[in-house]
Amino acid sequence: MLSLAMKTLRARKGAFAAAFLTLLVASTLITACGLLLQTGIAGGVPTERYRGTDVVVTADQSFRTEKPKKERFEPETPDSPSDQLKERIRLDPALVAKIAAVPGVRSVVPDVSFPVTLGKQTPGAPLLGHGWDSAQLTPFELKSGQAPQRPNEIVVDQRAGLKVGDSVDVQVNDAPVRYQVSGVAEPAAGFAKQSAVFFTPDRATELAATGGRVDAFGVLATPGTSVDALQESIEKALPEKGFEVRTGSDRGAGEFIGDGNALALLLALAGSFGGIALMIAVFVVSSTLALSVQQRQREMALLRAIGTTPGQLRKMVCGEAFVLGLLATAIGCLPGFPVGTWLLEMFKSFGMVPKEVELVNGPLPAVAVVVALVAAAVLAGLSAARRAAKTRPTEALGDAAVQRTLIGKGRLFTGLVLAAGSVALLIVSAFLSGVAAAGAASGVAILLIIAIAVLGPVVAKVIAFVAAPLMRRYRVGGYLASANSTTNVGRLAGSIVPLVLAIGFGCVAMFVQTTQVRAAEESGKTSITADYVLTAPQGIPASVTGEIAAVPGVSSVTSLRQTQLKEELPPGSEAMNDPIDTMVVSPGDVGKTLDLRPSQGDLTKVRGNDIAVSAATASSLDVSLGGSVKLRLGDSTLVELRVVSIFDREQGLGKIVVDRALVAGHTNSQRDDQVLIKADPSALAALRAQFPDLSVADGASVEAARTGALRANMWINLLVVGIIMLYTGIAVVNTLVMATGARRREFALLRLVGATRRQVLRTTRWESALVVVSSIVLGSAVAAATLVPISIALSGSPMPYVPPALYFGLIGIVAILGLVATEIPARLALRLKPVEAIGIKE
Numbered sequence: 033m034l035s036l037a038m039k040t041l042r043a044r045k046g047a048f049a050a051a052f053l054t055l056l057v058a059s060t061l062i063t064a065c066g067l068l069l070q071t072g073i074a075g076g077v078p079t080e081r082y083r084g085t086d087v088v089v090t091a092d093q094s095f096r097t098e099k100p101k102k103e104r105f106e107p108e109t110p111d112s113p114s115d116q117l118k119e120r121i122r123l124d125p126a127l128v129a130k131i132a133a134v135p136g137v138r139s140v141v142p143d144v145s146f147p148v149t150l151g152k153q154t155p156g157a158p159l160l161g162h163g164w165d166s167a168q169l170t171p172f173e174l175k176s177g178q179a180p181q182r183p184n185e186i187v188v189d190q191r192a193g194l195k196v197g198d199s200v201d202v203q204v205n206d207a208p209v210r211y212q213v214s215g216v217a218e219p220a221a222g223f224a225k226q227s228a229v230f231f232t233p234d235r236a237t238e239l240a241a242t243g244g245r246v247d248a249f250g251v252l253a254t255p256g257t258s259v260d261a262l263q264e265s266i267e268k269a270l271p272e273k274g275f276e277v278r279t280g281s282d283r284g285a286g287e288f289i290g291d292g293n294a295l296a297l298l299l300a301l302a303g304s305f306g307g308i309a310l311m312i313a314v315f316v317v318s319s320t321l322a323l324s325v326q327q328r329q330r331e332m333a334l335l336r337a338i339g340t341t342p343g344q345l346r347k348m349v350c351g352e353a354f355v356l357g358l359l360a361t362a363i364g365c366l367p368g369f370p371v372g373t374w375l376l377e378m379f380k381s382f383g384m385v386p387k388e389v390e391l392v393n394g395p396l397p398a399v400a401v402v403v404a405l406v407a408a409a410v411l412a413g414l415s416a417a418r419r420a421a422k423t424r425p426t427e428a429l430g431d432a433a434v435q436r437t438l439i440g441k442g443r444l445f446t447g448l449v450l451a452a453g454s455v456a457l458l459i460v461s462a463f464l465s466g467v468a469a470a471g472a473a474s475g476v477a478i479l480l481i482i483a484i485a486v487l488g489p490v491v492a493k494v495i496a497f498v499a500a501p502l503m504r505r506y507r508v509g510g511y512l513a514s515a516n517s518t519t520n521v522g523r524l525a526g527s528i529v530p531l532v533l534a535i536g537f538g539c540v541a542m543f544v545q546t547t548q549v550r551a552a553e554e555s556g557k558t559s560i561t562a563d564y565v566l567t568a569p570q571g572i573p574a575s576v577t578g579e580i581a582a583v584p585g586v587s588s589v590t591s592l593r594q595t596q597l598k599e600e601l602p603p604g605s606e607a608m609n610d611p612i613d614t615m616v617v618s619p620g621d622v623g624k625t626l627d628l629r630p631s632q633g634d635l636t637k638v639r640g641n642d643i644a645v646s647a648a649t650a651s652s653l654d655v656s657l658g659g660s661v662k663l664r665l666g667d668s669t670l671v672e673l674r675v676v677s678i679f680d681r682e683q684g685l686g687k688i689v690v691d692r693a694l695v696a697g698h699t700n701s702q703r704d705d706q707v708l709i710k711a712d713p714s715a716l717a718a719l720r721a722q723f724p725d726l727s728v729a730d731g732a733s734v735e736a737a738r739t740g741a742l743r744a745n746m747w748i749n750l751l752v753v754g755i756i757m758l759y760t761g762i763a764v765v766n767t768l769v770m771a772t773g774a775r776r777r778e779f780a781l782l783r784l785v786g787a788t789r790r791q792v793l794r795t796t797r798w799e800s801a802l803v804v805v806s807s808i809v810l811g812s813a814v815a816a817a818t819l820v821p822i823s824i825a826l827s828g829s830p831m832p833y834v835p836p837a838l839y840f841g842l843i844g845i846v847a848i849l850g851l852v853a854t855e856i857p858a859r860l861a862l863r864l865k866p867v868e869a870i871g872i873k874e
Contacts, residue, residue, distance in 0.1 A: 051317055051324065051353075053766055055360035055409060058313035059401050061755065063368025064375055065306030066397025071376065072299035074392045076281025077291040080223055081143070081162075084171040086259050087251035087266060088278045089131060090286040091121035093293070095598065095609075095668055115611065116296040118596055119666030119699050120289050122245035127270070131249055134265045136257035141166050142246040144236055147570045147701055148229050149203040149725070150192060158570050159227045161204065163236035169250040170219050172228065177215030180232045185214040187230040189223075202229070204239045205573045205702045225288075242697045248286055284388075289700070291386040298385055308537070311478075313405060315485055316530055316766075318412040321353060322522070325416040346417045353413030357406040365398040378751055439489050447487035454479035454817070461821040477540045477818040484532055484810060488525030492517070495806045496524060503802070508787070509794030516795070517802060527768055527803045528810070531846055535811025538757050538842050540818050542750060543834050547819065550833035551826040559685055562590070562625040562708035564716065566726045571703025574692070576723070577618050580707060583722065585715030588624035590617050591704040595695055597688055599653060600662040600670060612649060612663075615686035616695055616704075625708035626685070632657045633677030635689065643673045644689040646682030650675065665698045757842075761849055768803075768853035772796065776861040783866040793858060800854040804847045812843075 082088045095115045125142055132140045148161040164179050164187060172187075177196035180186055186202065188194050194213050201208040217230070230236075237244060253262050259279050267277045278286045285292030325332070335345060372391055379385040439447075454476050461476070484491055496517035503514035517524050566572060566580070574591065581589045596611035615626075622628075622635045631647060638644050645653065655661045655675055662672050671694070679689075696702060709719070720728055779792050787795075823832035 049766070051321055051409070051766075052356055052360045053762060054313065054316050055357055055405055056364035057762055058309060058317075059361040059364030059405055060368045060371055061309040062306050062313070062401045062405070063365045063398050064372035065302045065309065066401055067369065067372035067391060067393065068298055068302035068375060068379075069306065070394060070397055071389065071392040072295045072302060075295060075389055077284030077288055077295070077386050078281065078388050079284040079287050080170070080219075080225055081145075081166075081228075081287050082169050082248070082250055082283045083221055084252075085141075085169050085250040085283065086253040086257075086279070087263055088283045088286045089123070089127075089249040089251060089266065089270070090247070090276050090278065091123055092274050092276050093117045093121060093289060095664075115598075115609070116293045117666060117668060118290070118293060118611075120247060121667045122242050122247060122697075123249065123275075125244055125246055128249065130269055131251060131266060134262070134269050136254055136262045136265065138252045138254045141169055141250040141252070143169060143248050143250055144240040144242065144246050146204060146236075146240045147703055149208075149570070149573070150188070150229060151200045151202075157223075157225060157227045159229060161229050161231060161236060161239060163233035164230040165233045166250065167217065167228075167230055168252070170221075170223070172217040172219050172230070174215050174217050177213070180214050180230060180235075183232060183235045184209075184211050185232070186211045187215040187217050188213055189227045189229065190216050190218045191227055192229070203573055203575075205241065205575065207575045241702055245697070288386070291388075294385050295389070298379065298389075301379075301384075310404065310408070312533060312537070314408050314412065315481075315533055317409055318415060318485075321349075321409075321412045322416040322526060325349060346414060349413045349417035350410050353409040354406060357409030358402070361402045361405045365401055368398065368401070369393065382747060439487070443486055444490070447483050447490070450479055450483035450486060454483060458817055458821065461825075476821075477536055477814050480814045480817060481533055481536050484814070485529045488529050489521045491810070492521040492525035492528060495528070495802070496521060499802055499806075503798060506798070508791045509798050512782070512787075512791075512795040513798030513802065516799060524799075524803065527850075528807050531803065531807030531850055532811045532814065534757060534761065534846055535808060535843060536814035538846075539812065539815030539834075539839070542838055542842070543815065543819055543832050544822055545750065546835060546838070547823050547832040548826055551823075554827070559627055559681055560625070560708070561627045561710070563711050563713075564709040564719065564728055566707040566709065566719070566723065566728055567705070568726050571701050571705060572707055572726065573703055574618075576726075577704070577707060579722070580709060580719070583711070583715055583718050585712040585718070586709060587712075588621055588710035590620060590622055590625040590708045591692065591706075592617055592685075592708055593692070593699075593703075593705040594686065595666040595690075595699055597666065597690075598664040598668075600664055612688055613686040614688040614690055616690055616692045616699075618704075619691055619693075622689065624710050627681070628679035628689070629681045630677050630679045633675070635677045635679070637676040638689050639691050640693060641671065641673050642676040642691070643694075644677035644679055645675055646687045647678055647680050648682060649687040650678050665695055667698045669698055761845070765849055765853040768850060769857050772854050772857040772861070775858075776864065779858070779861050780864070780866040780868075783862075789862050792862060793855075796854055796858040797851075800851050803854075804850040807846070807850070808843050811846075 079088075093116050095117050128140050128142060131137060143162060143166040145160045145162055148159045150159055167187070172189075174187070175190060177187070186200075194200060194216065196213055196216060198213045199210055200213065202211045203209070217228075219228075231239065251262070251266065253259065263277050263279050267275075270277070276282075276286065285295065332345065376385065376389070376391050380387050380389070457479065458476050496514065500514045500518060503510040503517075566576070571593075572591070577589050577591045580586060593616045595614050595616055597614050598609055598611055601609055617626075617638065619639045620636065622638065623630070628635065628644070628646075630644070633644070635644055645655070650656065653661050657675055657678055660672055660674050662670060664670050673690075673694075677689075692704070709715075711719075716728065782792050782795075783789070819832040819834075820830050824830055
């Protein structure tokens with residue numbers, strides 16, 4: 033049957049062009065996403081500080097809910113999904129002895145890093161402090177002077193412009209202290225992303241203020257030792273979980289954990305968009321092949337009538353799908369490589385991926401895409417051939433003349449279950465709040481779209497029935513269009529489903545982002561009541577808060593930075609444990625600079641282990657005023673906290689407010705991001721004079737900083753959505769062109785029985801209008817079912833933020849595609865003389 037399938041493909045190139053182009057574009061997009069996925073897994077960030085090491089040992093930044101204790105003879109349960117923590121988990125220095133005892137280790141060097149301000153520091157690469165013993169990890173070499181011997185001595189990078197014997201003010205987190213330069217050093221290789229200042233090891237540990245814990249261990253191997261073997265030996269020497277033993281390009285992710293988290297984000301983005309593209313491909317290819325088989329009913333009927341078995345018919349259609357899928361994906365994978373490179377560059381331009389990351393090329397993504405899409409095409413062909421193969425030979429020719437409008441019981445049951453599941457999920461989301469509600473609602477659109485695709489003929493029958501009274505008022509064109517739609521629901525369903533997919537998916541993908549950004553902007557604008565905001569590129573030392581409070585005209589000062597907490601769930605819990613955005617503030621009257629709308633308790637009592645939470649978060653954590661709750665800090669440290677205040681406004685800056693003393697030593701930096709100031713205008717000049725190295729702005733800058741990442745994320749999502757929508761548009765046009773182009777014999781028959789060319793065109797326009805309008809209504813309803821609960825969860829309002837230009841632009845493009853993709857093929861089909869067209873094969 034494969035040879036027959038090849039002959040069919042050669043004879044019906046036009047009929048299979050739509051499926052071919054759909055698979056080709058899908059393979060391009062999914063290959064590009066696969067390359068990004070491969071880059072996230074195998075790619076790395078070049079290291080700077082640890083360039084001279086063979087192995088770097090860091091904590092595992094992934095967070096998983098603890099597994100339940102296993103009873104004897106119980107099977108091992110799989111690990112729960114992990115999240116990447118943004119705050120560095122630090123290590124016990126006692127591990128030095130355990131690592132040093134591993135054969136092949138020459139030395140183990142602990143390393144700490146902390147931001148430093150050196151004199152009147154000019155803007156440039158971040159300046160980080162370290163212990164002098166860690167200088168060998170790069171390595172740094174002394175160009176003059178000697179290593180620091182006393183607590184008040186430092187070695188500086190030669191780029192600092194200082195010389196041996198100079199005295200300079202050095203500020204870490206307290207007031208500036210005078211140090212003497214004992215030496216000037218130079219890195220052995222490039223050091224573009226940072227600069228360094230070295231203290232004595234004991235002084236560096238004290239200034240880092242991490243309770244003696246270290247950021248990482250740099251391991252130097254004895255000459256002749258295999259790095260891979262040493263990595264494996266160290267992994268065996270350390271506990272099974274909680275550590276990462278890094279070599280090669282992976283060392284950079286241990287040095288720059290933000291960059292390492294960005295690679296994890298790249299994994300998530302590539303997997304998400306690749307999955308969406310694959311889902312769309314499966315839908316569109318299934319619809320296209322089903323339409324192709326339906327249009328060949330006469331051919332299938334004849335084959336069955338002359339003795340072709342159902343198995344042979346299925347093999348023929350599957351063979352067609354296999355050859356079609358193999359050719360399309362093999363060709364389509366090739367442009368996926370430049371598209372993947374372009375996508376990575378776009379991610380870099382939005383700041384979502386470090387600029388140093390290079391695309392990891394390789395054949396694996398292309399091979400995986402070919403296998404997956406060919407399998408999808410074969411399954412789609414098998415599904416499309418099932419009904420034709422089931423038809424009895426004596427019924428085959430009759431079925432070719434009159435199309436059945438019912439779907440199988442299994443398909444009907446599946447569709448109804450999916451529809452019921454989406455309704456149940458929608459109801460559940462109505463009783464949830466916050467992240468849980470948004471998470472539940474996000475699955476509604478996918479379930480509804482799949483349900484509409486499965487129940488396509490039934491949905492089309494209902495649409496045709498509802499539209500019939502209106503359409504039949506318009507004599508020839510409307511009447512014929514209504515009759516066609518009512519009797520040929522398969523063709524109508526094949527045209528509607530891709531358009532519903534385009535509108536529903538496009539609206540959800542775009543307007544979740546716009547709603548999230550709008551909610552954060554609106555809440556941020558009203559949350560900040562400070563008159564002025566101080567910021568600095570490397571953060572603001574804690575001592576600055578007290579200095580600002582002493583400036584005449586300043587009435588209130590609040591330091592502010594962001595971190596994330598996590599709920600402590602019971603072992604084995606399968607509940608979602610998304611990070612909770614948290615504000616870290618200095619103790620005091622927070623209400624004078626932030627309007628969080630406290631409804632219970634007192635925000636001024638936020639000190640030590642006493643915290644404030646938003647009302648929605650309190651509900652999610654099942655805690656009330658005065659109650660205790662166990663949470664994990666940003667570095668996974670478990671703490672028990674007491675709620676002393678509950679507030680209503682959570683979207684602007686965070687859902688929990690904590691004292692900065694609580695997170696001391698548990699964040700990447702001990703410095704604050706901003707200082708909020710309530711002051712008279714007369715204080716502005718004094719502030720700028722006393723703190724010339726800090727930027728002074730109004731309260732809007734905090735809101736801009738808060739929503740900047742959201743906006744970048746929104747635009748990158750819109751970019752990828754736009755690419756997928758372009759692909760969906762191509763698929764939609766293919767489907768509609770194929771459906772209309774195959775009706776040449778039908779159009780010829782209408783003209784032979786007396787219909788004019790204009791009347792036939794009016795009929796197709798009515799059908800196009802029915803397809804477009806019903807698709808817009810269904811697609812918008814699918815989107816609304818998802819967006820309304822998400823909007824309620826984010827802003828408390830049932831009205832999501834839908835920019836009119838984006839919405840009408842989307843449905844306008846879809847409407848134009850739907851109308852043009854029908855009008856042009858219909859006009860081309862009508863150019864043939866009816867007598868000639870009636871004899872054309874299917």
